[in-house]
Amino acid sequence: MDELVNVVDWSRLQFALTAIVHWLFVPLTIGLSLIVGIMETVYYRTRNEKWRRITKFWMTLFGINFACGVATGLILEFEFGTNWSNYSWFVGDIFGAPLAIEGIVAFFLESTFIAVMFFGWKRVSPRFHLAATWLTAVGVMLSALWILVANAWMQYPAGMEFDPDQMRNVMVSFSDVVFSPVAINKFFHTVLSGWVLGAVFVVGVSCWLLVRKRNREFALKSIKVAGGVGLAGIILTIWTGDGSAVQVAKYQPMKLAAMEGLYSGQEGQSLVAFGIVNTDKRPLDDKKALYAEISIPKGLSLLARHDLDAFVPGIDDLIRGYAVNEAGDTVYKDVSYARRIEMGRDAQTALYDYGVAREAGDSTAMDSSLRIVKENFRYFGYGYLSAPEDAVPPVALSFYSFRVMVMAGGYLLLFFFVVAWASWRRKVNLLDNKWFCALGLLTIPVVWICSEAGWILAEVGRQPWTIEGLLPVNAAISSISAGSVQTTFWIFVVIFTALLAAEISIMVRHIRRKAESDLFYGPEK
Numbered sequence: 001m002d003e004l005v006n007v008v009d010w011s012r013l014q015f016a017l018t019a020i021v022h023w024l025f026v027p028l029t030i031g032l033s034l035i036v037g038i039m040e041t042v043y044y045r046t047r048n049e050k051w052r053r054i055t056k057f058w059m060t061l062f063g064i065n066f067a068c069g070v071a072t073g074l075i076l077e078f079e080f081g082t083n084w085s086n087y088s089w090f091v092g093d094i095f096g097a098p099l100a101i102e103g104i105v106a107f108f109l110e111s112t113f114i115a116v117m118f119f120g121w122k123r124v125s126p127r128f129h130l131a132a133t134w135l136t137a138v139g140v141m142l143s144a145l146w147i148l149v150a151n152a153w154m155q156y157p158a159g160m161e162f163d164p165d166q167m168r169n170v171m172v173s174f175s176d177v178v179f180s181p182v183a184i185n186k187f188f189h190t191v192l193s194g195w196v197l198g199a200v201f202v203v204g205v206s207c208w209l210l211v212r213k214r215n216r217e218f219a220l221k222s223i224k225v226a227g228g229v230g231l232a233g234i235i236l237t238i239w240t241g242d243g244s245a246v247q248v249a250k251y252q253p254m255k256l257a258a259m260e261g262l263y264s265g266q267e268g269q270s271l272v273a274f275g276i277v278n279t280d281k282r283p284l285d286d287k288k289a290l291y292a293e294i295s296i297p298k299g300l301s302l303l304a305r306h307d308l309d310a311f312v313p314g315i316d317d318l319i320r321g322y323a324v325n326e327a328g329d330t331v332y333k334d335v336s337y338a339r340r341i342e343m344g345r346d347a348q349t350a351l352y353d354y355g356v357a358r359e360a361g362d363s364t365a366m367d368s369s370l371r372i373v374k375e376n377f378r379y380f381g382y383g384y385l386s387a388p389e390d391a392v393p394p395v396a397l398s399f400y401s402f403r404v405m406v407m408a409g410g411y412l413l414l415f416f417f418v419v420a421w422a423s424w425r426r427k428v429n430l431l432d433n434k435w436f437c438a439l440g441l442l443t444i445p446v447v448w449i450c451s452e453a454g455w456i457l458a459e460v461g462r463q464p465w466t467i468e469g470l471l472p473v474n475a476a477i478s479s480i481s482a483g484s485v486q487t488t489f490w491i492f493v494v495i496f497t498a499l500l501a502a503e504i505s506i507m508v509r510h511i512r513r514k515a516e517s518d519l520f521y522g523p524e525k
Helices: 002-046 049-082 085-119 126-155 174-178 181-211 216-251 253-260 299-305 315-320 337-360 363-384 395-424 428-432 434-460 482-515
Strands: 160-163 168-171 271-277 290-296 322-324 331-333 465-467
Touching: 002 049, 002 126, 002 181, 002 216, 002 434, 002 482, 049 085, 049 216, 049 482, 085 126, 085 168, 085 174, 085 465, 126 174, 126 181, 126 465, 160 363, 181 216, 181 395, 181 428, 181 434, 181 482, 216 253, 216 299, 216 395, 216 428, 253 315, 253 395, 271 299, 271 395, 315 322, 315 337, 337 363, 395 428, 395 434, 428 434
Parallel strands: none
Antiparallel strands: 160 168, 271 290, 322 331
C-alpha cells in the first residue's frame, strides 16, 4: 500500500511539475500571437516601416516561446501513457479525440504558417504574410481549444457511456464533449487570460526600453497596442471568471467549498476576503475553519448563484448529502458520500461479476450484474475511496490560490486602466516616469503568478479526481515503481531548469541586442 501511495504522489508531482512549466509558455504564446497579428495589420494598412520592425521584434520573442511550449507540451501528453495508463485506457476514446484533433489540425496549421511568418517577409506578398500571421494566431487558439476541451471533460464528463464489454467509457456524443458549458467557458477564460499575460510582457519589456532611454517611440507604440489588448483581456477575463464560478457551484460544489474554506453553508453565504486556514481542521469535526476572517456579506451566494439569498453548501453539508439543484433555488437531500462509496463498490463488484458471467456464457447472471452496474455507475469512482473525507480537495492550497488569483486579477485591471489611459490619451509623462516603468517590470511576475494560481485552483480543487466523480488518481496510475517515477521526476527538474534558463537567456539576449541599436532606423539584424 505504501508503494502505491508513493507512486500516486510522485506521479502527481511529476505531472504538476510538467504542467506548471508548460503553462509558463502557453499563455505568452497566445497573447503574443494576437499582439503580433495586430501590429502587422497596422503595418499592412499604413505601410509604415516602423510597424514592420515592431512586428518582427515581438515575433522573434513569440517564436522562442512557441518552441519551448511545444517541447514541454509533448512531454505532458506522453505522461498520460507512461504514468496514467489506467486513465488512458478507461477514457482514452473520449479524452484522446480532442488531443488527436489538436495535433492533426491545429498544430499543423500553426506549424505550417509559422514558417511563412519568419521566413516569408521577402518571399510572399504582404497580404499573404499577414494572412499567415493571423492563421498562426488562429492555430494557437485552436490548439488551446482542443486541449481545454479535453481538460474541461475531466472536470465535467459528458457525452459518454460505459461499455461493460470493453470495461471502458466510450464517446456517444462528440458535440456534448466539445460544447459542454464548462468547455466553452474554460476556453474563453483561458485564451483571454493569455491576452492579458502577453500584454503585460510587452508593456514590461517596453518599460525596460524606456528606463534605458533607448527606442522611446518603439516602446510607446508597443505599449499602446498592448495596453488596449490587456484592458480588453482583463475585463473579459473577469467576466468569464464569473461564469466559471457559477459553473463550479453547479458542477463541482466540493471545489467551491474547498476554495472558500467553507464547511457549513447557509443562505446568504458570505465571501471570505481574507482569512488564515486552520490546517488542523477536518471534515465533520468542531474545529474552527478560518482564523482572522474578514468577509463580504452574502458575497459567495452572489458569486455562485447570482442570488444574494441563495444557499451554498459547505464541505460537511456535501459529505452528508445536502446539495442545491441546478436552478439554485432548492436544497435537497442527495446521496451522502458514505453511501456513494458503498454504491461505487457495488458497481465495481457487479462489473467483475459481469466479466465472470460473460466468460461462463451465463446470460442471466450477465443481465443481473449489468443492471446493478447501471444503477450504481454514477458513483463508480467513489468505490476507490477509503472514507468520505478522501473526496475533499486540499483546502489550504485551494483557498490561497483562489485569493492570489483574485487579488492579482484586481491589480491587473487597475494596471491596464492606467496603461491604456496613459498611452491612448498621450499622457507620455507618466509612461516616462521611472517608478511607473519599474511597476511595469514588476507586473511581469505578478501576471504569471496570477495565471499559475488559476490553474492550480482548477486542478487541485478537483482532487482526488482525474475525472470528476468517476475515476480518482489512485485508480488512474500505471503499474510502475515509485523509484522509476522519482528518477524521471528529477531528470525533468534538470531538463526544465535548463530549458527555462536557455529560454530566458535567449530572450534577454535578443531584447538587449536590439535595444542597443536603433530599432527604427538602424540596420536590421
